[in-house]
Amino acid sequence: MEHRGGGAMAGRIRDEDIALVRERTAIDDVISETVTLRSAGGGNLKGLCPFHDEKSPSFNVSPARNVWYCFGCGAGGDAIKFLMDAEHLSFVEAVERLAARAGIQLRYVETETGSPRPRAPQGQRQRLVAAHAAAVEFYQAQLGTAGARPAREFLAQRGFDRAAAQRYGCGFAPDGWDLLTKHLRQQGFSHDELVTAGLSRPARSGSLIDRFRRRLLWPIRDLTGDVVGFGARKLFADDDGPKYLNTPETPIYKKSHVLYGVDQAKREIAKQGRVVVVEGYTDVMACHLAGVPTAVATCGTSFGADHIGVLRRLLLDSDDVAGEIIFTFDGDAAGQKAALRAFEEDQRFVGRTFIAVSPDSMDPCDLRLAKGDLAVRDLIARREPLVDFALRHVIDRFDLDTVDGRVEAMRRAAPLVAKIKDREKRPEYVRKLAGDLGMEIEPVQRAVLAATDGRDAASAPGRPTRAARAEPAVDSPQSMVEREALKLALQVPVLAGPMFDAVEAAAYRHPVHVVVRTAVAEAGGAAGETAAAGGAVWISQVRDACADLAAQALVGELAVEPLRIDGEPDPRYVSITMAQLQWGSVTARIRDLKSRIQRINPVAHKDEYFALFGELLSLEQHARALREQAAGGL
Structure with a gap:
C-alpha cells in the first residue's frame, strides 16, 4: 500500500479520513501554489511540469476528478501524491498538511486492534516547519526590546516602518547564547529537531546554542508560505561573522530552490507574466512597497537553474506563452558580472529577459529611499533586453576606432549572438552588432555562424544531453477504443457502470489495458460503491490495485486525458464505445475460428467441426448486433 505511516511512531491514518481529505481537497488550489495553471479545455488545466524540464506544458490537472498527470514524464496522482513529490513529504505528512488545510481532524490506528486515536506525532517536515513558526514569533517579539534598537534603526534608515517589518515578519536574535534554544525546548522541540532545523547548533562544550545572535532576521518562506529558514544581517561592528548569514541546508531549506518573497509575489507573477529578480531582502521589500509586487531575491546564493525552474512554472514560460524576467543589478563591476552570468542562464528561459540598472x-x-516609489517603478519600466546589455558590455571593452579593436570586439560578441535561443532574432542582432561595430554585415554574419556551428557541434552525438521522452507510436483503432473505455470507467464510473463491467478483461487486447481493466474489477467495478464516490478516491483505488508500474502510470494518464467526444458523455456514448470494444475482440475471435475450421477435416472430426461452426454462427450474429450498436443504435 502507498500509506499509511511516516514511521513506527506515527501510526496509520484511518482510510475513511484519507478518503475525506481527498474528497475535500481542491487539487487545482493545491497545485496552483506551485504551478501556474491555464485552461486546457474540457474543464482541465495545464501548466509546466514541476518534476522535469520542459518547454511546452504537458502537466494536466483535472479538477473534476481531483487528479493530475504529466504526459511528458509520466508522473501523476492526486493532491497527496503531488505534495509528496513536490515537497518531498512522506504520505502521512502530505495527508496531515491537506487535512489541516481542510479543517479535518485525523484519526490514527496505533495497534492491530484498529483502535483509533485522535492525534499522532507529526512527520519530520511538519515538526521543522512548526519549530520555525515558533522561532518567528520569538524573534518578532524580540524586535520590540531595548537590545533590538539597532535592528529597528536599520529598518527605519532604509524606509521601513513598523507595519513593513510586521508584513515581512522581521525579527531580532537577542544577545544571548541559547535564549531561542531554551524557548523552543520548553515548547517540546527536541535537541535533534533544533539542530536538524538549523535553528541551533552544538557548542564546543557539547551544549546547544542558538545559530543566530545579535542580528536582524528575515523569515524565508517557501511557495506555500511555510517558514523554512532565516536570513540574518550583521548589526554590530564587533560581530566577526559575515554580513549576511543564512540557515544552512536542511531537509526543508534548499538555498538553490528558495526565492525570498515568492510567497507574496507568486500570484502577481502568474497574473502579470513577469518577475523581477533583485539582490537582497530589503530590495524585495522596497519593490513590493513601491508598487512592483513581482520582486523576488535569491537567499545566500547566485541565481541558478533551480531558481529558473521555479520561476518558469510560475510564469508558465513555454513555447506557447513567454514570460518576462527582469534582473536588477548594481551598476558596479560586481553587478555587471552578475548580469552577464544571468545572460548565460537566460537561455534556459523561452521568455524575454531584461535588465534594469539604475543610472x-x-x-x-x-x-x-533617495527618490521615492515612482523612481523604483521607473527603473523597472526602463529595462532593456539582457542581450543588448551583454553585447554593449563586451563592445565597450575595445577601441572601435582601430581595425584590431573592431575585429576583436566582433570575435568576442559573436558567440553571444549565437547563444540567443530564439533563432529568428539572430539575424536582427547580426545587423545590430555590425552597425554598433561600424563593420559590413558579411564578416559579422560569418563570425556568428561559425560560433553557432561550434555550439551545434558541442551538442552532437557523444556529448551527454538531457534524454528526451520518445513519442508513442500511433495507436491502433482497437487500442484507442480500449483507452476510451478505460477513461470512461475512471472519469465517469457512475455513467459507465454496468455497461463497462459487463465487458470482461478478455475483450481487451493490449496487455497493459488488461491489467488496468482487471484492477477496475478488483477495486469493486465501475458500478461499485467506491466508484460511486468518483474522483481521486476511485482513481487511487484502481491505481493501487494495478499489478505493475506501467499500469499504475497509465491510470494516472487516462484519468486526465480528454474523452474523444465534444461535450459531456452520455449513456449512448458509453454503449457505442463498449460495442466498438467488443466488436474488435469478437471479429478477432471470428477470424481465429474461420482459420481453425478451414484446417479441420469435417469427416474425420465431425463433432469438433460442427461445434466450431455453431460458435462461428453465434459470434457472427453477435458481431452484427455490436456493429449496429457501435453505429449508434441502442
Missing part, C-alpha cells in the same frame, strides 16, 4: 548605481532599496 546612479543604486539598488531598489536605496533608490526608493
Whole structure:
C-alpha cells in the first residue's frame, strides 16, 4: 500500500479520513501554489511540469476528478501524491498538511486492534516547519526590546516602518547564547529537531546554542508560505561573522530552490507574466512597497537553474506563452558580472529577459529611499533586453576606432549572438552588432555562424544531453477504443457502470489495458460503491490495485486525458464505445475460428467441426448486433 505511516511512531491514518481529505481537497488550489495553471479545455488545466524540464506544458490537472498527470514524464496522482513529490513529504505528512488545510481532524490506528486515536506525532517536515513558526514569533517579539534598537534603526534608515517589518515578519536574535534554544525546548522541540532545523547548533562544550545572535532576521518562506529558514544581517561592528548569514541546508531549506518573497509575489507573477529578480531582502521589500509586487531575491546564493525552474512554472514560460524576467543589478563591476552570468542562464528561459540598472548605481532599496516609489517603478519600466546589455558590455571593452579593436570586439560578441535561443532574432542582432561595430554585415554574419556551428557541434552525438521522452507510436483503432473505455470507467464510473463491467478483461487486447481493466474489477467495478464516490478516491483505488508500474502510470494518464467526444458523455456514448470494444475482440475471435475450421477435416472430426461452426454462427450474429450498436443504435 502507498500509506499509511511516516514511521513506527506515527501510526496509520484511518482510510475513511484519507478518503475525506481527498474528497475535500481542491487539487487545482493545491497545485496552483506551485504551478501556474491555464485552461486546457474540457474543464482541465495545464501548466509546466514541476518534476522535469520542459518547454511546452504537458502537466494536466483535472479538477473534476481531483487528479493530475504529466504526459511528458509520466508522473501523476492526486493532491497527496503531488505534495509528496513536490515537497518531498512522506504520505502521512502530505495527508496531515491537506487535512489541516481542510479543517479535518485525523484519526490514527496505533495497534492491530484498529483502535483509533485522535492525534499522532507529526512527520519530520511538519515538526521543522512548526519549530520555525515558533522561532518567528520569538524573534518578532524580540524586535520590540531595548537590545533590538539597532535592528529597528536599520529598518527605519532604509524606509521601513513598523507595519513593513510586521508584513515581512522581521525579527531580532537577542544577545544571548541559547535564549531561542531554551524557548523552543520548553515548547517540546527536541535537541535533534533544533539542530536538524538549523535553528541551533552544538557548542564546543557539547551544549546547544542558538545559530543566530545579535542580528536582524528575515523569515524565508517557501511557495506555500511555510517558514523554512532565516536570513540574518550583521548589526554590530564587533560581530566577526559575515554580513549576511543564512540557515544552512536542511531537509526543508534548499538555498538553490528558495526565492525570498515568492510567497507574496507568486500570484502577481502568474497574473502579470513577469518577475523581477533583485539582490537582497530589503530590495524585495522596497519593490513590493513601491508598487512592483513581482520582486523576488535569491537567499545566500547566485541565481541558478533551480531558481529558473521555479520561476518558469510560475510564469508558465513555454513555447506557447513567454514570460518576462527582469534582473536588477548594481551598476558596479560586481553587478555587471552578475548580469552577464544571468545572460548565460537566460537561455534556459523561452521568455524575454531584461535588465534594469539604475543610472546612479543604486539598488531598489536605496533608490526608493533617495527618490521615492515612482523612481523604483521607473527603473523597472526602463529595462532593456539582457542581450543588448551583454553585447554593449563586451563592445565597450575595445577601441572601435582601430581595425584590431573592431575585429576583436566582433570575435568576442559573436558567440553571444549565437547563444540567443530564439533563432529568428539572430539575424536582427547580426545587423545590430555590425552597425554598433561600424563593420559590413558579411564578416559579422560569418563570425556568428561559425560560433553557432561550434555550439551545434558541442551538442552532437557523444556529448551527454538531457534524454528526451520518445513519442508513442500511433495507436491502433482497437487500442484507442480500449483507452476510451478505460477513461470512461475512471472519469465517469457512475455513467459507465454496468455497461463497462459487463465487458470482461478478455475483450481487451493490449496487455497493459488488461491489467488496468482487471484492477477496475478488483477495486469493486465501475458500478461499485467506491466508484460511486468518483474522483481521486476511485482513481487511487484502481491505481493501487494495478499489478505493475506501467499500469499504475497509465491510470494516472487516462484519468486526465480528454474523452474523444465534444461535450459531456452520455449513456449512448458509453454503449457505442463498449460495442466498438467488443466488436474488435469478437471479429478477432471470428477470424481465429474461420482459420481453425478451414484446417479441420469435417469427416474425420465431425463433432469438433460442427461445434466450431455453431460458435462461428453465434459470434457472427453477435458481431452484427455490436456493429449496429457501435453505429449508434441502442
